[in-house]
Amino acid sequence: MATSSPPVQNLSTSQRRYSYHVETDSESDNRAAKFLAAFAAILRHSNYHFIIELFAKASSRCGRCAVTCQVYQASKDPRDIPCYRTNILLDVYRQYFTTSGQIHNRLMGQDSLNNEKIDEIAECFYRCMACRRCTLECPMGIDHGLMTHLGRYILSEAGIAPKGLVVSVREQLEGTTANTSAIPLPALLDNLEFLQDELRDMKNASISFPVDQEDSEYIFFPAVSDYLMEADTLMGNAAVLHAAATSWTIGSKYYDGINYGLFYDDWVLQRIIQKLVGEAQRLKARKVLIGECGHAARSARQFVPTFAGDRKLPVVSILELTLQAIREGKVKLNRDAIAERVTYHDPCNIARSGWIIDQPRQILKSFIRDFVEMNPHGRENYCCGGGGGLVSLDELHEFRMHVSGKTKAEQIQATGAQIVVSPCANCKKQLRELMNYYKLPVQVVGVHDLILRAIEL
Amino acid sequence: MPTWMILAKGPAFFFVLTLFVLGMLRLFVLTLWDIAAAVRRAGDQRVPYAQLARQTLSWLFPFTRLNRVRVIYSIAAFSLHLGILFGALFLRNHLDILRSNVGFAWISFPKPLLDFLTVIGIIGALILLFSRIYLRNSRQLSKLPDYILLILLLNIFVSGFVAGRSWNPIPYDGLMLFHTLNGMAILVISPFTKIAHCILFPLIRLGSEVAWHFTPQGGSHVVETLHGPDGRKV
Numbered sequence: 001m002a003t004s005s006p007p008v009q010n011l012s013t014s015q016r017r018y019s020y021h022v023e024t025d026s027e028s029d030n031r032a033a034k035f036l037a038a039f040a041a042i043l044r045h046s047n048y049h050f051i052i053e054l055f056a057k058a059s060s061r062c063g064r065c066a067v068t069c070q071v072y073q074a075s076k077d078p079r080d081i082p083c084y085r086t087n088i089l090l091d092v093y094r095q096y097f098t099t100s101g102q103i104h105n106r107l108m109g110q111d112s113l114n115n116e117k118i119d120e121i122a123e124c125f126y127r128c129m130a131c132r133r134c135t136l137e138c139p140m141g142i143d144h145g146l147m148t149h150l151g152r153y154i155l156s157e158a159g160i161a162p163k164g165l166v167v168s169v170r171e172q173l174e175g176t177t178a179n180t181s182a183i184p185l186p187a188l189l190d191n192l193e194f195l196q197d198e199l200r201d202m203k204n205a206s207i208s209f210p211v212d213q214e215d216s217e218y219i220f221f222p223a224v225s226d227y228l229m230e231a232d233t234l235m236g237n238a239a240v241l242h243a244a245a246t247s248w249t250i251g252s253k254y255y256d257g258i259n260y261g262l263f264y265d266d267w268v269l270q271r272i273i274q275k276l277v278g279e280a281q282r283l284k285a286r287k288v289l290i291g292e293c294g295h296a297a298r299s300a301r302q303f304v305p306t307f308a309g310d311r312k313l314p315v316v317s318i319l320e321l322t323l324q325a326i327r328e329g330k331v332k333l334n335r336d337a338i339a340e341r342v343t344y345h346d347p348c349n350i351a352r353s354g355w356i357i358d359q360p361r362q363i364l365k366s367f368i369r370d371f372v373e374m375n376p377h378g379r380e381n382y383c384c385g386g387g388g389g390l391v392s393l394d395e396l397h398e399f400r401m402h403v404s405g406k407t408k409a410e411q412i413q414a415t416g417a418q419i420v421v422s423p424c425a426n427c428k429k430q431l432r433e434l435m436n437y438y439k440l441p442v443q444v445v446g447v448h449d450l451i452l453r454a455i456e457l
Numbered sequence: 458m459p460t461w462m463i464l465a466k467g468p469a470f471f472f473v474l475t476l477f478v479l480g481m482l483r484l485f486v487l488t489l490w491d492i493a494a495a496v497r498r499a500g501d502q503r504v505p506y507a508q509l510a511r512q513t514l515s516w517l518f519p520f521t522r523l524n525r526v527r528v529i530y531s532i533a534a535f536s537l538h539l540g541i542l543f544g545a546l547f548l549r550n551h552l553d554i555l556r557s558n559v560g561f562a563w564i565s566f567p568k569p570l571l572d573f574l575t576v577i578g579i580i581g582a583l584i585l586l587f588s589r590i591y592l593r594n595s596r597q598l599s600k601l602p603d604y605i606l607l608i609l610l611l612n613i614f615v616s617g618f619v620a621g622r623s624w625n626p627i628p629y630d631g632l633m634l635f636h637t638l639n640g641m642a643i644l645v646i647s648p649f650t651k652i653a654h655c656i657l658f659p660l661i662r663l664g665s666e667v668a669w670h671f672t673p674q675g676g677s678h679v680v681e682t683l684h685g686p687d688g689r690k691v
Contacts, residue, residue, distance in 0.1 A: 038683060045678035047498060050491035051668035057484065058654040058661055061603060062534065066594040067526040078597035087598075137526050139516055139534070140654060141662035146669060157683060170691040267676030268691065306500030306671050 018123050020393045021163040031118040031158060036096055038157035043097060046266070048150050055142050056090045056098070059083065065134035065144060070382050070407040071127060079124045082134040082144035088121055089151050122160045125151040126396075129404055130263065130388030131348040136380060148388065149262075156265040164393045165260045169268050172256060173275070179224040179256035188255065191227050199235050205457040207242040209234075212283060213249035218316070219280045220250050221257030221300070222291025223425035230425065233292050236448025237318055239455050243332075244325035248289060254279035257296035258425075262303075262349075263389035269299060273307040276300065281311055288315045292423035292446045294347025301355070317350065319359045319423055319447060326366055333367035337454035340443075341370040343417035345408070345431065346381035347424035354379055360423055360447050367454045374411045382407045384422070386430030401437040405430060409438045423447045459630055465637045471558045473641045480648030481656040488660050492667050499670035506663070513662050530595075533584035540578015540614060544571055548617075572618065579614045582607055602650060612639040 016022075043049040065082040066072050072080035079085065092113060095101040125148055132145035155161060168180035177184050183191075192209040199207045210216070218241075226234050241248050254275050261269025280288055288304065290297040301315040325331040344364060350356035357378045365371050374381070385405025390396050408431070412420050420435075420442050422428055431444040496502055516522070523531045545551060549565040556562040586607045589599040616636035619625050625632065647653060654661075672678075680688045 038679075041679045041682040042675075045672065045682065046675040047495040047668055047670065047672055050488070050495055051664050053491070054488055054657060054661060054664045058651060058657045060651050060654060061598040061600070062530070063588075063592075063595045063598050064527050064531065066598075072594070076593070078594075081594055081598060084598055135665070137522075139519065139522075140658070141513070141516065141665055143665035143668070146665060157679060166691060173691050265676070266671060267680050270671075270674075270676040302669065303501075303671070305503070307673055309500075309673065 016395075017119055018126070018160075019399065020126055020395055022160055023163050023166060024159045029115070029159070031115045031160070032113045034158040035092075035118050035121075035154060036113065038154045039092065039097070042150070042154055042157065051146065052090065052093050052150070053098075055086065055147070056094055058140055059087060059090060059142060060140055061087065062139065064137045064139065068134050068137045070133070070385070071129065071404050074403045074406045075127075077127075079120075080127055082128070083138075083142070085124050085128060085151070086142065086144050086147040088124060089147055089154075092121075118158070118160075121151065122155055125155060126162065126388075126390070126393075127399070127404075128388060129348075129383045129385065129390055131383035132352050133348070133380070133383065135352075152264040153266055157267075161264050162389065162393050164395075165264055165389050168258075168392070169260050169272075172258070173268070173271055178254055178275075180258045180260070181224045181228055181256075183224060183227055185252055188227060188252075192250070195231060195235055195238070198231070199238065202235070202452075203239065203455070203457050205239075205242070207235075207238050207457075209238055210249045212252050213247070215284050216247045216249040217285070218246060218248040218287050218289035218321075219283055219285035220248050220289045220291065221255065221276060221296065223258050223293035223296055224256035225258070225425050226291060226293075230292075230428070230446060230449075232449040232452050233446035234448075236446070236450075236452035236455070237291060239452055239457065240318075240322045240325055240331055240448065243455065243457060244321070244328075244330045246321070246325075249283055249285065251279040251283055253282065257290050257293055257300070259296060259299035259303075260389055260392075262295050262299040269303060270307045273299070273303050277304060277308040277311050277313065280313055286313070288313050289318060289321065290315060291318050292425065292448060294349035294351075294424035294427060296425075297356070298349035298353075317356055317359075319356055319363065322448070322451065323359045323363050326363060331451075332456040333451065333454040334456055335367050335369065335454075338368050338419075338450055339370075340418040341372060341416060342368050342419045342421055342450070343372050343374055343412065343415040344377070345374065345384060345412075345420055345422040345427055346378055347422060347427050348381065348383050348387050349424075351379055351381055356423075360421070363447060364421065364450070368450070372415045372417055374415055382411060384408050384424075384427040384430040385434065386426055391426045391430045397433065400430060401434060405434045405437075409434045409440065412442060413438070413440055417442060419443045419445060419450070421445055421447055421450060461634060462630070462637075465634075465641075466554050467558065469641065470554055473644045474555075474558070477644040477647055481653070484648055484653055485656050485660070488657060488664070492660060492664055495667050496670065498672045499667070500673035501670050504663075504667060504670065509662050509666055513659055516662075517658070529584060530588055530592075533581040533588075536577040536581030537585060537610070538581075540574050540576075540581060541610065543574045544578060544614070544617070547571060575614055575618045579611065579618070582611045582614065586611070606643075606650065606652065609639050609643055612636075613643065 061083050069082055128148045130145050130148045134144045171182050172180045259272045261272050288300055290300050297317045304315050305312050385400050385408050390400055423446055428444050435442045523535055547566040548571055552562040552565050588595045589603055616632050620629055620632045
């Protein structure tokens with residue numbers, strides 16, 4: 001790209017074993033034994049056994065995925081080829097969990113899985129953003145994103161997970177505030193009152209953020225960090241819900257849509273979903289409404305039916321609701337409110353499956369005159385470079401900027417847009433850091449930030 | 458006809474074919490069984506079968522996908538598969554052997570067409586072999602079996618193509634022995650190598666989707682197994 005790139009820094013430091021911080025960092029750990037025990041337990045109790053067996057038999061290592069992976073394209077490091085990473089895990093499986101592998105080990109006296117190998121795996125699996133773009137071009141249909149998920153899950157159960165994710169999840173599941181940003185309830189309520197006042201000043205309308213309203217149509221879970229950092233997104237959400245005359249509520253016992261379990265551990269994923277569903281049930285809400293957050297939307301949509309037992313609730317993205325309200329004429333948007341050129345970044349977690357692609361575009365095109373697409377976009381979009389939880393790991397900043405996010409910065413620059421819109425808290429954080437790093441004069445906002453500017457109440 | 462040829466076309470072929478068919482069927486049935494079991498265990502049993510079938514079919518006939526990434530490599534791989542499928546399954550000589558062993562066969566294709574497909578198969582295999590040796594990302598991914606399989610396939614293609622030609626400098630019987638042994642080797646190892654994808658292909662996308670349908674208490678059971686009934690903290 002036209003902007004000059006700072007030199008790559010060596011990510012390996014003498015202070016820590018991996019590029020990211022972990023809590024347990026004892027040299028005396030038998031990490032290989034723990035890894036194999038975790039691997040065995042997961043194969044026994046989950047649905048991963050058949051798929052790893054299938055991939056181990058069918059993986060052809062053709063390398064088409066290397067061309068589609070933006071990390072490998074930037075780094076040229078073999079560890080970043082999706083198929084290479086998948087085969088690291090498949091090799092461990094073949095060697096320790098198949099009869100032929102065990103016979104081979106006995107005959108050859110081989111036992112190659114040692115702590116150094118585990119450290120290589122731990123490093124490798126957190127260089128992937130789990131964006132699953134590579135799955136689009138695998139002729140075999142191997143889902144390398146699933147393998148990244150499994151590899152990280154095994155590592156987590158073996159005691160290796162990024163501290164930045166673990167600390168947040170601990171507060172969410174076992175802390176007093178029950179959310180990843182550690183926002184106490186009184187602070188949340190103060191914040192909501194502030195947002196209501198802001199909306200009154202801005203739109204001259206009385207728009208509330210209802211809390212603990214029983215029997216609502218929707219219970220609302222944004223990424224909780226939005227309460228701290230994305231006031232305009234939340235006010236836009238509330239303005240739409242107000243204009244659409246929707247009954248909705250925020251739960252006081254649990255108000256966080258974030259689910260880092262999707263990034264590294266199924267046990268965490270399961271417990272967070274159960275917590276979310278429990279709060280919806282407490283308030284007798286009929287549907288779960290997820291705010292502008294890619295992974296929160298995907299984890300709820302995909303895993304509420306799995307982990308909610310008989311308490312299954314429909315999961316709706318705020319983007320679906322907003323588009324419906326616009327189509328029904330309940331939300332009016334001023335076509336002159338936004339004069340800048342706008343482009344849209346698809347969050348991988350909601351676009352790769354094809355679920356949320358057209359809705360935000362239809363919303364934006366309904367009131368924005370100068371809308372341009374990135375190339376490619378939609379299902380084939382490039383990741384922001386901070387997916388799979390990497391954006392939450394500040395120690396990976398250099399990697400996210402110079403390697404994983406480089407392609408996205410080039411894409412945005414090529415559009416000539418002054419505003420890039422993305423309905424995802426993680427993507428927005430990464431994109432803002434990218435714009436700052438590459439010194440691109442582009443504002444990064446959510447869809448509802450622009451709606452807030454344009455909505456007529 | 459030399460004794461070895463009679464043996465190769467008769468009992469040896471029947472034995473190898475039986476191993477191949479049973480081995481492949483076993484793989485397919487066991488994998489399908491595993492997928493069905495995974496769906497039964499899943500908390501969410503809704504699987505988009507029609508969508509997955511469409512995706513699988515679109516990759517089985519990947520005409521619109523070849524020019525998207527790694528164009529030369531993709532076309533070479535497709536050509537190789539065409540050569541293998543048509544050369545192996547529709548050559549009259551092969552079908553005669555099949556008919557004499559199992560009592561049935563199907564229609565053969567004209568020899569000139571199969572010669573053409575064999576040539577593009579050879580070119581495809583050479584490009585893939587060249588890529589695995591000289592292109593960085595292919596080389597970084599390749600393992601010894603990847604090279605051996607390509608060389609075995611090239612042996613079969615070239616020996617089969619050259620054997621019946623007037624300009625063939627190598628004795629026919631010797632070349633056919635070489636062709637037959639390589640062919641039998643491929644059939645025998647297929648269920649145990651990545652060639653298994655030829656039977657597992659229709660199940661891989663289905664499996665990838667089903668694997669995302671987790672078991673409802675899987676995470677808790679894993680923690681209990683590793684840490685006992687009291688579990689662990691985050």
